[in-house]
Amino acid sequence: MSPEFLNIQPLLKRYGIQPKKSLGQNFLVEPAGLMKVINAAELNGNEEVLEIGAGLGSLTYLLAQSSAQVTAVEIDRHMLEPLAEALKSFSNVRIVPGDILELDPANLVKQENYVVVANIPYYITSAIIRHLLEATLKPSRVILTIQKEVAQRIVARDGKMSLLSLSVFVFGEPEIAGIIPAGSFFPAPDVDSAVLRIRLHPEPLIPAAKLDQFFKLAHAGFGQKRKTLRNSLSAGLGLSTGEVEAMLLKAAIQPSRRAETLSVAEWAKLLESFS
Numbered sequence: 173m174s175p176e177f178l179n180i181q182p183l184l185k186r187y188g189i190q191p192k193k194s195l196g197q198n199f200l201v202e203p204a205g206l207m208k209v210i211n212a213a214e215l216n217g218n219e220e221v222l223e224i225g226a227g228l229g230s231l232t233y234l235l236a237q238s239s240a241q242v243t244a245v246e247i248d249r250h251m252l253e254p255l256a257e258a259l260k261s262f263s264n265v266r267i268v269p270g271d272i273l274e275l276d277p278a279n280l281v282k283q284e285n286y287v288v289v290a291n292i293p294y295y296i297t298s299a300i301i302r303h304l305l306e307a308t309l310k311p312s313r314v315i316l317t318i319q320k321e322v323a324q325r326i327v328a329r330d331g332k333m334s335l336l337s338l339s340v341f342v343f344g345e346p347e348i349a350g351i352i353p354a355g356s357f358f359p360a361p362d363v364d365s366a367v368l369r370i371r372l373h374p375e376p377l378i379p380a381a382k383l384d385q386f387f388k389l390a391h392a393g394f395g396q397k398r399k400t401l402r403n404s405l406s407a408g409l410g411l412s413t414g415e416v417e418a419m420l421l422k423a424a425i426q427p428s429r430r431a432e433t434l435s436v437a438e439w440a441k442l443l444e445s446f447s
Contacts, residue, residue, distance in 0.1 A: 175210070177203050178233035178258055180358075187254045189228070191359055195248055196293020198357040199227045200317060205356030206234055212349035212367045213289055213315045215239050220283040222311065224272045224290035224300065227251060229258035235289060236262040243280050247271050273299055278309035291317040298336050305343040305372070306383070314370040315349070323348050323366035333432045335394040339387070341436050344372040377436050378443065386443050393431035393439075401434075402427035409446075419445045 180201055183189065191197035200206055209231060215221070215238045226232045226244035228251070235242045242265045246255060252269055259265045268280060273296070277286075288311045292300050297318050304314055316323075326337045327346050340346050350367040354360045378386045392408025393401055405416045417427045423445040425438055434442070 175207070175234055175237055177206070178228070178230045180228050180230060180258075183228060183254045183258055186257075189251070189254060192248065196295060197227065197248070198291075198293075198359060198361045199230065200291050200352065200356060201228070201230050201358045202356035205352040206231055208350035208352055208367050209289065209291075209315060209317055210234050210238060212369050213238075213287055214313075215287065220281050220286040222277060222281050222286055222288050224288065225292055226255055226267065227291070229255045231289065231291065232259055232265060233262075236265050239287075240264060241282070242266070243268055245270060245272050245275065245280070273303055276309075277304065277307045277311070281309070284309065285312040287311055288314040288316075290315070294319050294322060297322055298339075301336070301370075302339060305340070305370075310343075310372055312372060314344070314368075314372070316368045316370070317352065317365050318368055319361075320351060320364045320366040323368045326368060330435045331433050333434065335390055335431075338390055338394075338436065338439065340370060342377050342383075342386070344370040346370045378440060382443060382447070385447070386439070389443055389446060390431075390439065393434075398430070400428050400430060401425065404431060 191199060217238060218240050220241045221235050221239045223232055223235060223242055223244045226246045232242060232244045244265060245268045246252060247270065249269055252267060255267055288304055325334055326340050327348055328337050347369055348366050349369045352365045352367065354364050392405050395408040396404040401420060402413050402417050406413045420427045423441040425442060
């Protein structure tokens with residue numbers, strides 16, 4: 173059965189909706205772009221979806237047609253009434269007002285293998301990804317519509333790693349599932365977006381008990397751009413360069429290398445060396 177799309181024009185007119193720059197609001201409204209997100213989610217009709225940033229409800233409207241239950245989180249209280257109006261024909265949608273960074277997913281969903289779908293602004297991309305991936309009740313996969321450039325940085329591998337991409341690879345396998353042109357949004361942003369799909373590992377590649385120590389080490393490693401690991405780890409951890417060099421060599425990592433060149437496996441070996 174063909175999906176039914178939400179007509180947002182009556183909502184815009186009735187409620188006088190003006191997207192807020194302060195919240196990074198760019199609503200995905202073009203059907204082809206919306207379907208790229210739906211297809212990337214690979215929903216089977218029996219899954220529970222946690223949507224972050226429901227906005228006008230264009231995506232929520234489609235998610236409700238292809239999943240068992242949708243919990244839609246929306247931070248902008250001015251959007252709650254038009255959102256409820258848009259989704260009133262669905263009995264499987266629950267709207268939750270609030271900031272996802274202050275909410276525990278375990279209190280929002282009932283299924284363990286739930287799916288996260290989100291169209292999120294650039295300035296909180298890293299924070300939301302960490303919040304979801306480190307939650308006590310983790311989703312089976314996460315589908316994010318984010319800036320194309322950010323998505324490309326996240327999927328970058330050895331040699332081009334960043335702290336964000338390393339964080340994601342520890343918890344799951346990211347891939348770009350599609351590109352959405354800027355014109356698919358209201359209002360249109362300055363750049364294109366990408367649909368990023370993260371399939372979570374059954375368990376993080378770093379043992380849960382060592383995650384805090386791992387991220388302390390990683391933050392130090394990436395803390396000084398264009399610096400060698402010898403210098404960045406020394407400065408970030410308050411150790412002498414001699415101590416750091418010995419630990420790097422113990423992990424079979426040359427002290428002259430930079431953080432972005434290490435694989436997740438090498439970071440794991442380095443963690444053992446520093447433990």
